[in-house]
Amino acid sequence: MKVKMILPALAEAESPFWRPIKYSLFPPLGLATLAAYLSPDDEIDLQDQHVEALNLDDNPDLVIIQVYITNAYRAYSIAEAYRKKGAYVILGGLHVTSLPDEAAAHADTIFLGPGEDTFPQFLKDFKNKSPQKVYSSSVRTLDHIPPIRRDLIKRNRYLVPNSIVVTRGCPHHCNFCYKDAFYEGGRSFYTQAVDDALAEIERLPGKHLYFLDDHLLGNTRFATNLFDGMKGMNRVFQGAATIDSILRGTLIEKAAEAGLRSLFVGFETFSPANLKQSNKKQNLEKDYIKAVNRLHSLGIMINGSFVFGLDDDDKDVFQRTVDWGVKNGITTSTYHILTPYPGTGLYKDMERQGRILTNNWDLYDTRNVVYQTKNLTADELKNGYHSAYKDFYSWNNIIKASRSHDSLKHQLKHFFYSGGWKKFEAVWNFLIKTKNLNSMLPVLESILAKVHNKKGVIDSTVNYTHNEFSAFTNATPSESKFEATYPLPILEERVT
Numbered sequence: 001m002k003v004k005m006i007l008p009a010l011a012e013a014e015s016p017f018w019r020p021i022k023y024s025l026f027p028p029l030g031l032a033t034l035a036a037y038l039s040p041d042d043e044i045d046l047q048d049q050h051v052e053a054l055n056l057d058d059n060p061d062l063v064i065i066q067v068y069i070t071n072a073y074r075a076y077s078i079a080e081a082y083r084k085k086g087a088y089v090i091l092g093g094l095h096v097t098s099l100p101d102e103a104a105a106h107a108d109t110i111f112l113g114p115g116e117d118t119f120p121q122f123l124k125d126f127k128n129k130s131p132q133k134v135y136s137s138s139v140r141t142l143d144h145i146p147p148i149r150r151d152l153i154k155r156n157r158y159l160v161p162n163s164i165v166v167t168r169g170c171p172h173h174c175n176f177c178y179k180d181a182f183y184e185g186g187r188s189f190y191t192q193a194v195d196d197a198l199a200e201i202e203r204l205p206g207k208h209l210y211f212l213d214d215h216l217l218g219n220t221r222f223a224t225n226l227f228d229g230m231k232g233m234n235r236v237f238q239g240a241a242t243i244d245s246i247l248r249g250t251l252i253e254k255a256a257e258a259g260l261r262s263l264f265v266g267f268e269t270f271s272p273a274n275l276k277q278s279n280k281k282q283n284l285e286k287d288y289i290k291a292v293n294r295l296h297s298l299g300i301m302i303n304g305s306f307v308f309g310l311d312d313d314d315k316d317v318f319q320r321t322v323d324w325g326v327k328n329g330i331t332t333s334t335y336h337i338l339t340p341y342p343g344t345g346l347y348k349d350m351e352r353q354g355r356i357l358t359n360n361w362d363l364y365d366t367r368n369v370v371y372q373t374k375n376l377t378a379d380e381l382k383n384g385y386h387s388a389y390k391d392f393y394s395w396n397n398i399i400k401a402s403r404s405h406d407s408l409k410h411q412l413k414h415f416f417y418s419g420g421w422k423k424f425e426a427v428w429n430f431l432i433k434t435k436n437l438n439s440m441l442p443v444l445e446s447i448l449a450k451v452h453n454k455k456g457v458i459d460s461t462v463n464y465t466h467n468e469f470s471a472f473t474n475a476t477p478s479e480s481k482f483e484a485t486y487p488l489p490i491l492e493e494r495v496t
């Protein structure tokens with residue numbers, strides 16, 4: 001059987017402000033995970049429109065398309081084109097799960113929720129010529145899932161080909177997040193067996209890993225065993241976790257020992273009223289600065305996520321947020337305009353209040369204002385959002401934030417990581433065009449090298465070599481938790 005798997009490009013990936021590097025970070029892991037259930041005899045063509053031109057002139061038997069909100073219209077038109085040619089088309093992903101009726105009009109079959117239990121069932125039914133119109137996931141387990149078909153991934157086109165997901169979902173319930181909608185009808189947070197996760201890590205070449213889990217520290221027992229197992233593997237890794245998990249117990253120390261070097265943290269807002277509006281209880285009354293200092297003392301860089309436009313925000317929120325990040329040495333900041341995704345509690349609240357201004361999904365990219373604001377006008381919100389990015393990533397602020405760290409090594413790491421990510425667009429574009437992005441991985445690994453955890457002491461066991469410094473000065477950058485990137489774990493999206 002000929003199978004085509006497609007991740008269509010997000011609408012914002014083609015805007016004039018598109019930074020191609022933002023969309024060339026992670027491979028389509030969700031599709032590669034589903035591919036593992038296909039037969040070894042199947043001829044599979046996996047295409048990611050973010051890194052290659054789509055070839056739509058083929059005639060596959062089965063087409064599988066992953067749908068996010070801002071690629072939905074494009075996904076539907078690709079689906080229609082293939083259906084006209086006689087292919088059987090299935091759609092799955094966050095947007096399909098949120099709006100099944102909309103998606104079903106463009107597909108032979110749709111998938112709701114994660115696909116590990118339903119996709120194998122579909123394949124059996126398809127073989128027996130009796131596929132159903134809708135498959136809705138209810139059995140949630142990662143036991144005995146086959147190894148991801150990483151051979152289908154064009155590794156050289158991505159900065160971070162070693163992305164990995166060892167859990168699904170998250171224990172929290174923020175009302176702007178897709179998580180609850182996507183996992184409705186079953187468990188919404190579960191993990192792989194530790195041994196399976198470690199085996200998957202072993203299969204990945206090189207040193208660097210990026211855990212795309214929504215909350216890598218969400219299950220203390222699992223994370224403890226995982227980090228214990230990773231000790232001695234000589235890995236450096238990045239991931240995401242919540243403030244409360246950073247402050248609780250000693251899990252974060254174990255993570256640092258296992259190789260954690262940068263963490264995506266959802267601060268979102270400093271306002272208790274905004275946290276309540278968002279149902280982000282895990283951040284309420286938590287000492288953000290204590291969490292930041294704890295990470296820095298372990299040599300872990302921080303990518304802070306912040307949301308603008310919650311009802312308690314005023315005109316000063318942008319400057320306050322930037323100043324706080326600079327003062328506290330946040331390495332990279334990801335700013336979002338509040339976006340009520342369909343299917344979420346936030347969308348329902350806004351709809352009830354008559355505040356949804358448009359259902360043009362292309363605008364739901366966290367850079368546009370799609371709802372009626374309260375204390376800010378839409379223009380103030382949009383302009384403030386753009387000025388926050390500009391301010392935070394000014395050279396002046398990059399240098400200032402870098403100098404807030406105690407050790408010289410951490411200062412340098414911060415400087416190259418943040419500056420490199422935002423200031424060397426031409427270099428990134430050249431590497432993407434020449435399909436050499438992956439050649440930057442050693443530089444990223446160097447920047448993620450260990451910093452000694454004693455105040456003011458540089459780790460003498462991991463010194464930069466002359467060549468590494470030369471590479472840096474030749475304008476070789478690295479990444480961050482990559483702003484509002486959509487990392488694409490199995491039919492899933494991070495909004496933390």
Ligand code: SF4
Nearest residue numbers: 170172174177214496
């Ligand atoms: S926003 Fe982050 S912490 Fe909140 S529910 Fe979603 S994944 Fe969990």
